Amino acid sequence: MQHQDDRTPDASVAIPTRNRADSLARTLAALQASSIPETMHVDILVVDNGSTDHTPQVVAEAAANSPIPIHYHFEPRKGISQARNRAISVAHAPLLLFTDDDCRPADDWIAKTVSLFRTESRLALAGGKVSLHNPNDSVLFTTFT
Numbered sequence: 001m002q003h004q005d006d007r008t009p010d011a012s013v014a015i016p017t018r019n020r021a022d023s024l025a026r027t028l029a030a031l032q033a034s035s036i037p038e039t040m041h042v043d044i045l046v047v048d049n050g051s052t053d054h055t056p057q058v059v060a061e062a063a064a065n066s067p068i069p070i071h072y073h074f075e076p077r078k079g080i081s082q083a084r085n086r087a088i089s090v091a092h093a094p095l096l097l098f099t100d101d102d103c104r105p106a107d108d109w110i111a112k113t114v115s116l117f118r119t120e121s122r123l124a125l126a127g128g129k130v131s132l133h134n135p136n137d138s139v140l141f142t143t144f145t
Contacts, residue, residue, distance in 0.1 A: 016083030017101040
């Protein structure tokens with residue numbers, strides 16, 4: 001289990017969000033259930049992109065009992081790029097992992113991703129499989145001819 005301390009995290013998980021407090025709560029719960037080795041230190045950065053719902057309360061409640069430090073940042077300039085740029089500007093970790101407020105990362109996602117970047121020194125960017133958990137979601141794709 002992750003222990004909170006004052007060390008610089010190995011990775012920060014960034015979650016841009018706007019008016020999806022209930023979905024964000026599920027994402028935070030999934031991240032808090034992550035299997036993270038004690039030698040690996042991570043934190044979570046929630047960037048609120050102008051929510052008018054109960055997002056701040058959801059983050060505060062999650063942070064109060066979290067084995068992973070959770071930090072709340074408000075970004076008033078609308079747009080996902082503004083929120084992601086805010087995450088980049090406030091992160092202290094050398095590795096930044098992005099997920100969305102409607103995702104449920106696998107419990108080994110953080111550990112496997114950090115380990116991959118530790119072992120593959122030339123790696124600059126990585127992506128992975130996204131499994132749809134909501135039956136109303138649809139797969140988006142583009143074909144090139």
